[in-house]
Amino acid sequence: MRFHFSGGIFWGSILILVGILLLIKNYTNISIPIFRIIFGLFFIYIGFNILFGGVRKSKGSDVIFNEREFKVTELKDEYNVVFGRGVIDLRDIEIPDTTKYIQVDVVFGVGIIKLNKNTPILVKLSTAFGAVEAPGRSVGFIGDNIYKTESYKEGENCIKIKAEAVFGHIQIEVE
Numbered sequence: 001m002r003f004h005f006s007g008g009i010f011w012g013s014i015l016i017l018v019g020i021l022l023l024i025k026n027y028t029n030i031s032i033p034i035f036r037i038i039f040g041l042f043f044i045y046i047g048f049n050i051l052f053g054g055v056r057k058s059k060g061s062d063v064i065f066n067e068r069e070f071k072v073t074e075l076k077d078e079y080n081v082v083f084g085r086g087v088i089d090l091r092d093i094e095i096p097d098t099t100k101y102i103q104v105d106v107v108f109g110v111g112i113i114k115l116n117k118n119t120p121i122l123v124k125l126s127t128a129f130g131a132v133e134a135p136g137r138s139v140g141f142i143g144d145n146i147y148k149t150e151s152y153k154e155g156e157n158c159i160k161i162k163a164e165a166v167f168g169h170i171q172i173e174v175e
Contacts, residue, residue, distance in 0.1 A: 014038060063109070075100050075159070081109040081168070091116040091175060095157060102161045106130070106168035113163060115149055115174045120158035123147040123172060130165035134172035147172055 018034060025032045061076045069087040070079065079088050079102070088104060091114050104111060115121050125132040125145045132139045134147035152158055163170050 014041065017041070075102060077101070078103045078105070079111075080104075081106045081111045083108045085110045085112075087112045087114065089114040090119070090121070090159070093119060093159070095119060096159060097157065099157055100159045102159060104161060104163040104170065106163075106165045106170050108166075109168045111163070111165070111168065111170045113161065113170065113172050115172060117150045117174050119149060120152040120156060121149045121161065122152055122158055123161045123163055125163050125170065125172075127165040127170075128167075130168045130170075132163060132165050132170045132172075135174055149174060 018038065021032050021034045021037065024030055025034065061070065061078060062080045062082070063084045063086040064080075064082045065084055067085045069089060071089050072093055075093060075096070079086065081104075086106070086109070088111065093116070104113060113123070115123075123134065123146070125134060125137070125139055125147060126143075127139050128142055131141075132145065134145070137145045137147055139145045163172075
């Protein structure tokens with residue numbers, strides 16, 4: 001039996017639960033320890049993944065409880081770093097024929113994205129209780145920002161990266 005509760009489903013469920021608990025707490029006289037419940041659910045999630053799915057150290061484009069460097073020559077849709085450190089090296093990637101979209105998620109870990117300044121890339125940086133850094137830009141705690149390489153031109157083929165850090169850190173390095 002394989003149990004897999006994907007990160008998107010998990011975090012979406014947590015946000016819905018937080019919203020419901022906040023509504024109950026604010027509109028009734030019931031005292032609810034919201035953050036204790038969230039941390040408890042998080043550890044239950046990790047436990048279920050270990051019991052039924054095993055700890056995936058490095059599979060495909062995921063890094064979980066490990067360190068890994070991705071020397072990317074062919075783009076994947078998604079890269080995930082959970083409780084680990086991942087380096088996603090996009091310096092040798094060629095300019096795509098069409099605009100390509102990539103999702104990079106870092107949860108309780110560190111993600112480093114290496115870019116070539118001559119490749120047109122737009123990075124939307126987003127964080128919740130973490131930090132994201134790019135040359136000349138940074139966001140701490142909660143917020144969004146956008147970084148563009150020197151060769152990025154609006155309307156032309158490029159790579160668009162959505163980089164999100166939740167209780168983690170993402171750093172953009174450009175050469």
